[in-house]
Every structure is written in C-alpha cells, then in structure tokens.
Amino acid sequence: MDVSSLAAAAPSLVAPPLHHKPHLAFPPHHPSPARGSIGLSRGYCACLVSALDGARPEEVLDVDPADLAPLGGAAAGTGARSRASTWHNVLIGMQKREGRPAGEPFPSLIIGRDGAIRAQGTYAEAQAMFLSPNESKISELVKSLREKKIGIVAHFYMDPEVQGILTASKKHWPHIHISDSLVMADSAVKMAEAGCEYITVLGVDFMSENVRAILDQAGYSKVGVYRMSSDQIGCSLADAASSSAYTHFLKEASRSPPSLHVIYINTSLETKAHAHELVPTITCTSSNVVATILQAFAQIPGLNVWYGPDSYMGANIADLFQRMAVMSDEEIEEIHPSHNKKSINALLPRLHYYQDGNCIVHDMFGHEVVDKIKEQYCDAFLTAHFEVPGEMFSLSMEAKTRGMGVVGSTQNILDFIKNHLMEALDRNIDDHLQFVLGTESGMITSIVAAVRELFDSYKTSQQSANIEVEIVFPVSSDAVSNTSVNGSHHLDSSTVTDLDNVSVVPGVSSGEGCSIHGGCASCPYMKMNSLRSLLKVCHQLPDRDNRLVAYQASRFNAKTPLGKLVAEVGCEPILHMRHFQATKRLPDKLVHHVIHVVFGASELDCGGLKRKTQVPSVGSGLPETTWHSAYGVKTGRAVSKYPIVFTPNSASTHTSHHHTSIVCDGTPTLRKRLAQVSLFALLHAHPRDELGVRFYERRDDGDRAGTSPWLQFPL
Secondary structure, eight states: OOOHHHHTTSGGGOOOOOOSSOOOOOOTTOOOOSGGGSSOOHHHHHHHHHHHTTOOHHHHHTOOGGGGGGGTOOOTTSOOOSTTTOHHHHHHHHHHOOSOOOOSOOOEEEEOTTSOEEEESHHHHHHHTTSSOOHHHHHHHHHHHHHHTEEEEEETTSOHHHHHHHHHHTTTOSOEEEEOTTTHHHHHHHHHHTTOSEEEEESOHHHHHHHHHHHHHTTOTTSEEEOSOSSOOOOHHHHHTTSHHHHHHHHHHHTSSSEEEEEESSSOHHHHHHHHHHSOEEEEOTTTHHHHHHHHHHHSTTOEEEEESOHHHHHHHHHHHHHHTTSOHHHHHHHOTTOOHHHHHHHGGGEEEOSSOOOTTGGGOOHHHHHHHHHHOTTSEEEEETTSOHHHHHHHHHHHHTTSEEEEOHHHHHHHHHHHHHHHHHHTOOEEEEEEEESOGGGHHHHHHHHHHHHHHTOSTTOOOOEEEEEEOOOBSSOBOOOOSSOOOOOOGGGTTOGGGOOOSTTOOTTOBBOTTOOOOOOTTGGGSOHHHHHHHHHHOSOTTOTTGGGBOOOOOOBOTTSOBHHHHHHHHHHHHHHHHHHSSOOHHHHHHHHHGGGTSSOOEETTEEOOOOOOEEOSSSOEEEEEETTEEEEEEOSTTOOOOOOSSOEEEEEOSSEEEEEEOSOHHHHHHHHHHHHHHHHHHOTTSOOEEEEEEBOTTSSBOSSSOSEEEEO
16 A cells, blocks of 8 residues: 555654554644544544555454544544544545545535635636625515516526525525426426416426426416527437437337336426337436336336436446345345345346436546545545446445445435534534535535525534535536637537537636536536526516517427327326325336237237237126237136236136136247236236236147146236
8 A cells, every 4th residue: 555645744643564453553642633623634544544554454454443532533433424433434545545646626615604605616616606696686586576476496407696596585485496307397386376377497498398298287277387598408318318219229118018118307298208109108307216117126027127318327227226136135125125135136137228318417427537536535425416427326336335425316415415414413523524516516506505504503502513514516627618708508409518619617717617527517508597587587477579489388289109199198207207206106007008018009019020909898797808919819708807818829718716827829938928918917907816827838729738837926
C-alpha cells in the first residue's frame, strides 16, 4: 500500500510498517487530526494508514475499532453510521488509496446549522445564486396563480432559479407541487379537484402529455394544461422508445409469450399506446421499477419481462437481481416477500432490457468522475439515480451495502439525505455529512429546502452540535460552459448530444459543467422551463386571443394501428401503474391481458404460426369451450367457468376437484409451451384453488400415454 501522499498530511504521526497484529496508538496529548472534530480529514486517514502500513488484510480486520477513540470519532459500539464513527468505511477508503495527488475537489454547497450556504467552486456558486429567491418575483407569481386559479406541477430537475421561486411561493399558494414524474399527473388531478382551472407543467413534453391524458380520464377535460415553450421540449430517452429499433425490440417480445412490457414513464403517450397494442404494458418510474418487475414475476409464472427504453436502468436492474441471487432467502424476502434465492435465479434469464437508449444527462457520469469519487470521496455518502451508467451504479451499490449509499429515484435520494441528517441531529454530536449527488443538479433546491426545514425543526437549547451538510456536484474537468448568446433554448433532440451548442448550466464559467466523460449534469431540456416562460403563461391566461396555442399540452385524437384512440390506449399502462402503487399487485385486467394475448387476443406471430382473433363460445350446463385457431378447432368440457385452452392440433382436458389433466401432442418444446399456456389460464381463473395441473403426452388412439405426466405443476 503506497501511503506517501496521505502520510504527508500528518508527518508527526507516521509509524514504521507493522508486521504483526496492528494496534493503533497515538500520543496522549496530540491533537486529533480530524478536521475541527467534524468528519474525516486527510490527516485522520494518514494516521490510520501509517499505523496499518504493511499489515496483512487479516491483521487489519483484527484492529479494534475502540482504538479509534483518540481520533475524535464516536464511541465504539454505538452503531452510528456517520463518517466519523464508521471504521469499516475508513478501512474501505484506505484500501482504495493509490498515493496519487488528490487534485482539485468537486464543487459543492455546504449548508450550515443556521441555514446559511457556502458555495465552493463556480458551478456551486451558479446553483446557490437562486436559493434565496427574489421576493418581488414570488409576489408577482403568487398573485397571478391565486387570481387565475392556476396550479403548477414541476419536476425536480428544474432550473435552480425556478425551483427557488416555486419553493418559496408554495408557502403562499398550496397548489404547487415539485416531485419526480411518478406523481406529477396525480397532483394535477388533486389541484383540479380543489378548483384549479389551469395546470402549468414544468417538465418535458411527455410529462405534460401524461398530465393532459390523466386529467381527461379523471373527467377534467375542461382544465387547461400548458407547457413552458412554444418549441418542442424533447427528451433523448423518450425519443429512443419511438425508434424503429425499439419497435423491433417489442416485436421480439410479442414472439415470446407470456410477456409483459415494463416501460419507463419518461416516454410519450403515443409510444405507450403503440407498445401496449404489441405487448401488454405497464409503466414504471425509477422508484417502483424493481418492485413492479419482482411482483410481475411472482404473480405470473413463467413470465418474460421486457424493460425499456433506458439501457442504463435496465443493466442496473439486471445487476441488482444478480446481486440478489447470492443473498440469503431472508435478505431477499426483505426486498420482496414472494421471492427467494431460487426464484431470483429462475427469473434472471427471463429478464430482457433494451440496450440502445439512455438519458444524455445520466450518460455524463463516466469513468473520470467515478475514479475521482473513489480517490477523494470514498468516505462520503454516495447517491445515484437508477439511470446512471454501470460504473457509477456499482460504486453506489457498494456504498449501499455499507450503509453509505442509495440507488433509486430522485425521491429516494432526497429521503436518504433527510434520514441521515435526522440521525445526526438525534446524536447531537458535531458532524459533517458529505453527499455526492449522482443525478441531475436541479435537485439541489429541494435538498436545501429539506435540510433547512430539518435544521429549523431541531432548534432547541439541547440541540447545540455543529452539524453541516455538504452536497458535492461531481462535475467533469473538461466541462462545457454556457455558449448561448441570445438566450434561445430551442433544442433538436436528434442532435442534442452535440453539447457545444447547449445551454447546460446558467452562469457557469471557469470550465465547470458537463461533458460526455463527466458527471453532475443539468438537463438542457428541463432548463427550457424558465421563470420568464412561467410568468408569461400565467399573465396571458385565460388565453382569449389564442396566443398560447403552441403552449398547450397535446391532446391525442390520433388512432393506433388497431383503430383505437391513442389517448385511451396510452393511458392504460399508466393506470395499471397507479393500481400497482395502491395495491402492490398487478391489476387483474393486465394479468388477463398477458394471459389472453397468448391465446390470440390479437394476431400474433408465434414461432411462424398465426393465431386468429377469436373469442370462445360457451354453452350452458357444464360449458363447452371452443377455441378457434389457425391450427383447427378442438372442443372439451370443464368444471363451470374454467377457461379450457385448446392448443395446436389436439388437446383434451380431464377435470376433477383435485387436479386438471391436459393431454397434448407435438414436439417436446411445443408441448412445454402449450403446458405453460394452459397453466396461465387456470391460474388466472382460480388462483386460490388448491389444484394440480398435469400434462400428458397423447397416444395414437387419442388417449393419454402412460400413467405418469411428462410435466406437472402443483398449485
């Protein structure tokens, strides 16, 4: 272990290399190398590393954490997960050091106990500029909102100026909501219910489309929905889902029944509609995608899940499930109660994700930034959005296993920061909490507001500890500055990866900002939602002169390839997600769709065979159910209300109170598929019945061959 650069920070503490069980001993009156007793410093690490230099790994692991007490950390055994008290995190940090010069730190914002903010670096200064918003602008906005009954739904990734104004305005007008995309449309419905006549959406176009469609579904078609630009407010991720490559991905899914398409909500309504007609579809967000997929696998046996369009998120989900596959059953059950090690390993080959779509913002968290985080911020809390590339994801997942990281949605990241701050406030010990922000920098306004609110709520005579929160922006060194000279924010989504002409961060200078090899990013599309545009829309409402026609959210009157309204079909996957959020189960309608499409709910190319769109005819008494297909017609009997599935060329069913037997022929591969198809129908019809399903091979005379089934499923 090369410790020269670290040891230089505390030369008086350097000790000879140890080749025996190490014991940390410090001069009794030597001042703590900790930085003002707040957090860890290079001196702190130098002291530890020098004492452990040359020790074997097993010797290092034998070190008693109580020996760290002279360094000013919390008492051993308290279990507190702060940077000043977690020996394991110090150990991990030392193992990663390579002796290279530290270099310039990332820009950051430090929020003090009194709510004051210190900015370090020009990038951070640009972010901090609007955290104390202009009072006259607040008054102007609130007056217009109140007089005209306007509600505002905004995404976390807004410009700091806009978020600062909105956060302050919410104290005077309740119908302002800043969140991730999951609840934006639901919040708009609540505002309409409360009497708002207009909803302004600060986000990209698919968000305003979703708000418009959900309001229409809820019966509020007369409530106006307005965007913040007359130009298209695109999204590179949403565009990926409307490509021919993504259509090919969906067609492949349709040929592998039973399949469920889990689509990121950050896509257009038209994309959702077209996808839903090809493959049964449910939307998801970064906060519920894991729960959605795990529940789908648990609820529908043998299911194939196809996730898209975000390639990074798909790869990260697959990586997460692979990590789960080596966990204990108890650990897996904590994540999802219906899964264990066996079920996780079984679902891995049936999880598919699109591999050619990403968000240009999260694509910026590359190797350079990750290396710098490893070198200089190994003792910090790491946060990462599910959409970041694999290196950043893996780094944060590693930190998560140590209680020092979070991977998830913007809301998950915010909750993580708040929870650790509350723990520090409860301890009431001087501390410096450092968080690396691995997502869009527009979140900082919500973070600062939440931190200040917690500091205010803990202001008592007993709460005297000096606690600070530092938010680190992992920006690239070869970054892009603002090159816009005329204030135009029009972006062509097809060429947005050329960042030379993108207004990335307002006011950034001195080479800080974003790059493809860099880190902390500021979405150029989101920044089209300016305060100037918001005030313009509010002042011109109601739009009697039709000056805001180009600002209105799209209402789809177009039809899908099967002749249905895009708005209706595109809303279904969203409504399925809302049902899942409320019940933690896939809705019966969606499960039926997944099962029914296997039998020919629409014409489907399945291994080169075509099924016709037909419905079963049901008689009276013990119903005879007939399925018509391109293979021919077969008829059989079943206990009342059982859906009997007839499959290529031949099948007969024998029923009893205890099990159902299905006889079929064909190749072993085909028989297995037919067995799966039949099983899904029976499960859907009577999921709670204690039945067994047995599948037999057909003999030449039409009866079943042998006495033992070739495939059997206990239910």
